[in-house]
Amino acid sequence: MAATVRVMKRPVRKSSYIRATLQGMALTFRHMTKSAGDTSTLTLQYPEEKKHISPRWRGTHVMETHEDGRPKCVACGLCPTVCPANCIKLVPGEDDQGNRYPIVYEIDEFRCIFCGMCQEVCPVEAIHVGQHYENAEYTRASFVYDLDRLMSQTHPSTLLWDPSDPAGE
Amino acid sequence: MMQAGTVQAVQDMSDTAYAVSSVVKVVLTFTVVMVVVALLTLLERKISAWMQDRMGPNRVGPGGIGQPLADGLKNILKEETHPGEAAGVFFTLAPMLSIIPALVTFAVIPFAAPMPTRWGVMPMVVADLPVGILFLLAFSSLGVYGIVMAGWASSNKYALLGGLRAGAQMISYEIALGLSLMSLFFVVGNVGLPQVVWTQQRMGTWFFFTFAVSFAFFWISSFAETNRLPFDLPEAESELVTGYHTEYSSMKFSMFFIAEYAHVLTVSALLATLFLGGWDIPFLQRDDMLGFVDGRWVGNVPALWITLVTFLSFAIKTFVFIVIFMLVRWTVPRFRYDQVMDLGWKIMLPASLAAVVVTAATVLALDSAGVTFEQRALGFVPVYGGVLGVVNVAMLAVVVWAMDRGRTLSATGSLDERRARAKQTARLRAIELQTAERGES
Numbered sequence: 001m002a003a004t005v006r007v008m009k010r011p012v013r014k015s016s017y018i019r020a021t022l023q024g025m026a027l028t029f030r031h032m033t034k035s036a037g038d039t040s041t042l043t044l045q046y047p048e049e050k051k052h053i054s055p056r057w058r059g060t061h062v063m064e065t066h067e068d069g070r071p072k073c074v075a076c077g078l079c080p081t082v083c084p085a086n087c088i089k090l091v092p093g094e095d096d097q098g099n100r101y102p103i104v105y106e107i108d109e110f111r112c113i114f115c116g117m118c119q120e121v122c123p124v125e126a127i128h129v130g131q132h133y134e135n136a137e138y139t140r141a142s143f144v145y146d147l148d149r150l151m152s153q154t155h156p157s158t159l160l161w162d163p164s165d166p167a168g169e
Numbered sequence: 170m171m172q173a174g175t176v177q178a179v180q181d182m183s184d185t186a187y188a189v190s191s192v193v194k195v196v197l198t199f200t201v202v203m204v205v206v207a208l209l210t211l212l213e214r215k216i217s218a219w220m221q222d223r224m225g226p227n228r229v230g231p232g233g234i235g236q237p238l239a240d241g242l243k244n245i246l247k248e249e250t251h252p253g254e255a256a257g258v259f260f261t262l263a264p265m266l267s268i269i270p271a272l273v274t275f276a277v278i279p280f281a282a283p284m285p286t287r288w289g290v291m292p293m294v295v296a297d298l299p300v301g302i303l304f305l306l307a308f309s310s311l312g313v314y315g316i317v318m319a320g321w322a323s324s325n326k327y328a329l330l331g332g333l334r335a336g337a338q339m340i341s342y343e344i345a346l347g348l349s350l351m352s353l354f355f356v357v358g359n360v361g362l363p364q365v366v367w368t369q370q371r372m373g374t375w376f377f378f379t380f381a382v383s384f385a386f387f388w389i390s391s392f393a394e395t396n397r398l399p400f401d402l403p404e405a406e407s408e409l410v411t412g413y414h415t416e417y418s419s420m421k422f423s424m425f426f427i428a429e430y431a432h433v434l435t436v437s438a439l440l441a442t443l444f445l446g447g448w449d450i451p452f453l454q455r456d457d458m459l460g461f462v463d464g465r466w467v468g469n470v471p472a473l474w475i476t477l478v479t480f481l482s483f484a485i486k487t488f489v490f491i492v493i494f495m496l497v498r499w500t501v502p503r504f505r506y507d508q509v510m511d512l513g514w515k516i517m518l519p520a521s522l523a524a525v526v527v528t529a530a531t532v533l534a535l536d537s538a539g540v541t542f543e544q545r546a547l548g549f550v551p552v553y554g555g556v557l558g559v560v561n562v563a564m565l566a567v568v569v570w571a572m573d574r575g576r577t578l579s580a581t582g583s584l585d586e587r588r589a590r591a592k593q594t595a596r597l598r599a600i601e602l603q604t605a606e607r608g609e610s
Contacts, residue, residue: 018573021501028220028500035219038232043224 055159058114059132061107062157063150064125071151072126075100079118079127087111088118105147109135116160128157181461182289190286194295195276202275206430207237209491213430216492217499240423247419252323255416259322264417264424267315270308271431277301278438279363281448281480282456285471292460293448293476294363301362302354305439306347309394312432313339316396316403316413319425323416331412334506335396335403341513342393342400348521349386352528353443356380356557363460366447367468370457371542374554377444381561382524382568384444386517391440393513395432398498402506437490438483445486448479512572520568524561531560 044051064072075092091104116129132155137143182190211226211233218225229235251260281293298304313335320332353376354360357368369375377384393400404412414425441447450456456475458468504512535553544552 016573018569024500025496029496031222032216032219032496035222035224038224038227040219040222040224042222 053131053133055131057131057133058116058129058158058160059155060109060130060135060153061112061118061145061150062128062130062153062155063105063147064128064157065151069151071102071105071147072124073102073105074124074126075102075105076123078121078123082117082121084115084117085111085113102147105150107145107150109143109145110140116158119158119160129160130155130157180289181464182286182291186286186288190288190291191295194293198275198280198295199272202272202431202434203427205434206427207241209430209434210240210426211236212491213495213498216495220496220499244420244423249419249421250416252325252416254324256322256324259318260416261421263315263319263322264421264428265315266318267312268424268428268431270311270315271428271435274305274308274435275431275438277304277362278435278442279366279447280438280483281476282458283460283471284476285473290460290466290471292363293480297361297363297460299359299361302350302360302365302443306343306350309432309435310339310343312394312428315425315428319417320403320413323413325416327409327411328413328415331403331405331409331415334405335413338393338396338400338402338509338513341510342390342517345386345513345517345521346390346394348518348525349380349383349390350443351525352380352383355529356532362442362447365443366449367457367459368542369446370449372554373543373545373551374558375444375446375449375451378558379554379561380444380528381558381565382521382528383561385565385568386521386524387443388440389512389517391436392494392497393509395429395436395494397429397433397494399501399504400509401503402509405503407503433491433494434487437494438487440490441483441486445490447486448483450479450482516568516572520571524564527560527564528557531557 066072075090077090077092080086080088080090087108087110089104089106089108090102092100093103094100114129119125119128122128127150130153132153135143214236215225215233226233226236229239276295277298279292279294279297284291284293316335317332320328320330320335323329353365356379357365359365365376372379392398396403402412403409404414406412409415414422417425448456455469456479458466458471460467535556540553540556542553546552546555
């Protein structure tokens with residue numbers, strides 16, 4: 001079966017190869033003279049300059065801590081329940097005063113889809129997604145963040161809503 | 170202008186001085202060519218980056234000037250893969266065969282006016298061969314053997330296709346390349362490159378105007394010769410992975426890479442020499458000189474400052490061609506295979522043949538009218554070069570007009586149109602034959 005290609009009938013003025021080529025070369029030459037000597041402003045010199053990210057950016061997690069260094073988490077089990085990617089592992093414990101705390105709290109950042117629902121659901125505002133995007137590790141195993149790792153994160157946590165207007169009114 | 174031959178200061182070099190100076194020139198030229206080739210790889214990346222509003226390599230050294238060094242180091246330290254089914258010796262021989270002709274061709278290009286030294290006047294060309302351009306054509310077409318051999322020895326279908334395409338392309342464009350230089354030969358009367366420069370100086374017009382058709386065809390062919398972008402079918406990364414050097418890695422790949430840029434440099438220098446007056450300085454008579462012919466000095470007295478200024482002039486001209494090479498590479502998309510063949514065989518071959526005939530007739534007319542190279546109308550308009558130039562520009566205009574009618578370089582759709590038309594004709598003929606047969610029986 002022959003292919004049916006519709007051939008446009010264009011005047012020579014428009015279909016001229018040489019004219020089109022010369023126009024193209026003039027265009028590239030203009031761009032070349034404009035950015036000659038590395039004057040292009042479009043390039044971001046990455047490790048030195050970094051892109052500004054939104055306060056609502058959802059990156060790797062942060063666990064908030066009390067002043068004495070304990071995690072704010074009360075091991076209620078809401079975040080592993082709500083997590084759509086099933087990436088949070090929580091083993092709850094209880095001390096002699098009846099305070100619940102996480103014995104094991106691990107987040108597999110490879111499974112995580114960064115939806116931020118753990119932060120939304122948390123009743124004590126302990127777990128947060130963070131404003132961070134540089135995640136490089138040497139092994140797959142080190143992408144499973146344990147409690148210590150989550151507590152020692154230094155990047156700011158995400159603002160899922162404006163603190164002065166939480167209901168979005 | 171010619172009276173300088175009697176000046177005592179101009180003397181030829183002794184044999185010993187000639188040998189020593191030759192060795193020095195070989196070492197210097199090789200070093201300079203290799204360094205320039207290394208810088209060209211950086212220049213190419215910079216220019217392409219600027220065209221795309223990027224910055225290009227800027228991490229190694231100020232402005233990225235150390236990038237070629239880093240690349241070279243990386244390529245030496247990388248693992249060299251050797252495919253199990255590759256044909257051993259030829260696989261190793263191919264990159265060498267590719268790089269050597271590219272570097273050797275620079276030997277016959279004169280890069281400055283002869284330099285006066287204490288031991289005599291030194292011609293600024295590594296090897297002033299009497300067969301200059303023939304040597305050049307021979308060696309530049311040798312380069313394709315390296316590519317074809319690489320394609321075959323890799324035992325890889327993409328590499329083989331790349332090698333075959335390189336061979337076909339070289340055959341198609343070598344003819345136009347040779348024919349376009351024919352007009353130059355019979356005006357210069359010699360195939361030595363210093364003589365070509367000398368003729369341009371005497372004629373007062375550079376050959377890009379005097380032999381406009383040759384210039385255009387030589388230029389187009391040189392794109393094909395260097396396997397660079399509108400003609401990079403042997404590489405064709407979108408169709409053939411990277412063509413002939415698909416299986417190569419580390420320094421062997423690097424040698425193909427260096428060969429490509431050495432070709433660009435040589436061809437640019439050659440274009441400058443043949444068509445832009447070589448090391449000639451425009452509108453200046455003081456630098457017009459040839460060298461010793463039968464023991465007599467021809468041309469003006471050489472001087473050190475002339476050598477330096479003419480070298481600068483040559484470098485600028487070469488650089489202009491290199492930049493245009495890169496500009497074209499990053500602007501013009503690759504031709505389809507049938508377009509390359511059409512352009513080579515259906516346009517450039519007949520057109521360059523016709524150009525040779527017309528130019529020869531013009532030269533014959535000028536010679537029988539007794540016009541000399543030095544003759545000037547109104548005191549400054551060169552007659553010989555002017556007449557030839559006007560004839561050639563007219564021819565070039567006709568060629569461009571004929572080429573630019575959507576006949577050769579047309580859109581993909583036209584191919585289907587042609588095919589459909591051919592099918593229709595065949596069908597009609599079949600019907601005719603049938604009716605004729607029926608009439609007979």
